[in-house]
Amino acid sequence: MQEKYCSWxxxxxxxxxxxxxxxxxxxxxxxxxxKHLSAEDIYFIxxxxxxxxxxxxxxxxxxxxxxxxxxxxxDFGDGHSRYELIEAPNKQHHxxxxxxxxxxxxxYTDFIEEEIKLVKATEKALSRKYKxxxxxxxxxxxxxxxxxxx
Amino acid sequence: MQEKYCSWxxxxxxxxxxxxxxxxxxxxxxxxxxKHLSAEDIYFIxxxxxxxxxxxxxxxxxxxxxxxxxxxxxDFGDGHSRYELIEAPNKQHHxxxxxxxxxxxxxYTDFIEEEIKLVKATEKALSRKYKxxxxxxxxxxxxxxxxxxx
DNA sequence: CTAGTATTGATAATGATTATCAATAACACT
DNA sequence: AGTGTTATTGATAATCATTATCAATACTAG
Ligand SMILES: [Mn+2]
Ligand SMILES: [Mn+2]
Ligand SMILES: [Zn+2]
Ligand SMILES: [Zn+2]
Numbered sequence: 001m002q003e004k005y006c007s008w009x010x011x012x013x014x015x016x017x018x019x020x021x022x023x024x025x026x027x028x029x030x031x032x033x034x035k036h037l038s039a040e041d042i043y044f045i046x047x048x049x050x051x052x053x054x055x056x057x058x059x060x061x062x063x064x065x066x067x068x069x070x071x072x073x074x075d076f077g078d079g080h081s082r083y084e085l086i087e088a089p090n091k092q093h094h095x096x097x098x099x100x101x102x103x104x105x106x107x108y109t110d111f112i113e114e115e116i117k118l119v120k121a122t123e124k125a126l127s128r129k130y131k132x133x134x135x136x137x138x139x140x141x142x143x144x145x146x147x148x149x150x
Numbered sequence: 151m152q153e154k155y156c157s158w159x160x161x162x163x164x165x166x167x168x169x170x171x172x173x174x175x176x177x178x179x180x181x182x183x184x185k186h187l188s189a190e191d192i193y194f195i196x197x198x199x200x201x202x203x204x205x206x207x208x209x210x211x212x213x214x215x216x217x218x219x220x221x222x223x224x225d226f227g228d229g230h231s232r233y234e235l236i237e238a239p240n241k242q243h244h245x246x247x248x249x250x251x252x253x254x255x256x257x258y259t260d261f262i263e264e265e266i267k268l269v270k271a272t273e274k275a276l277s278r279k280y281k282x283x284x285x286x287x288x289x290x291x292x293x294x295x296x297x298x299x300x
Numbered sequence: 301c302t303a304g305t306a307t308t309g310a311t312a313a314t315g316a317t318t319a320t321c322a323a324t325a326a327c328a329c330t
Numbered sequence: 331a332g333t334g335t336t337a338t339t340g341a342t343a344a345t346c347a348t349t350a351t352c353a354a355t356a357c358t359a360g
Binding site for chain 1: 306307310311
Binding site for chain 1: 264279
């Protein structure tokens with residue numbers, strides 16, 4: 001029952017995928033930023049050094065990374081899907097504060113302990129009651145950031 | 151400092167809006183269902199009895215209702231924004247379970263007491279720490295529903 | 301090195317949501 | 331009830347993020 005931890009490269013290959021140059025670049029970009037990048041964000045970053053990589057490939061690679069469980073896909077309501085690696089240096093389980101005016105996104109980890117307790121209990125109860133197998137959750141707070149309050 | 155409760159009609163008018171036939175129909179449809187309707191869902195429902203009402207009007211009305219604070223807009227990841235009245239008969243503050251396979255959405259109210267406590271504490275702490283004025287929140291659990299487990 | 305096939309990238313297509321704008325309908329005021 | 335002002339409507343076209351297509355390319359097992 002013990003899952004073996006493995007790198008995204010291993011997971012990719014073990015699922016029949018190939019380790020290609022665009023995929024390595026895209027993963028590297030994702031692992032080098034604390035931001036929540038959109039496909040287009042990544043496209044512009046890549047384009048400076050690797051103008052050949054197309055936007056389509058970026059969308060496809062993001063899908064792959066989400067599918068093998070190394071990437072989270074978020075909708076913060078600004079019209080672009082945004083992505084963030086699940087496991088990364090200096091990154092732990094966290095949630096988001098989103099400014100409704102400027103779309104700034106803030107990671108926070110306050111109350112994560114309490115939250116995890118609540119989530120565990122909720123997952124257990126909901127699984128039993130609704131026969132729903134819960135895989136993950138998204139908590140987001142919306143409001144107005146410091147600067148946008150004027 | 152006491153907010154006066156008022157109906158959506160009052161709120162609409164007090165903000166300079168007009169109480170029109172399409173708006174009344176759309177509100178009525180929203181208040182008569184426990185489902186989470188998309189603009190297109192509403193369009194098809196309306197179309198049977200009022201074929202004149204256009205899809206554009208539906209999008210605009212939904213925006214208005216969100217803006218005056220009577221309607222929640224959700225993204226459950228199926229490519230359509232979905233809407234649910236905030237105040238409605240037989241409806242209380244709740245969150246959602248979403249099936250990743252069939253997109254079924256389930257309202258749940260379990261642990262709402264504990265959750266409200268956590269939310270209150272979180273809001274207070276985050277407001278102080280990040281100078282972020284929190285207006286609302288979205289909690290969602292994702293997984294696989296009973297039927298989709300086969 | 302080679303065969304087999306997953307992946308790429310240029311391009312076109314899709315589809316939900318928005319913008320435009322002339323025609324219409326609320327409504328405040330007689 | 332009638333009128334003038336102006337918010338709203340609805341038909342239509344436009345936008346724009348994301349997907350589908352498909353021939354060319356590049357991984358990788360053997
Ligand atoms: Mn984050
Ligand atoms: Mn609901
Ligand atoms: Zn802001
Ligand atoms: Zn399901």
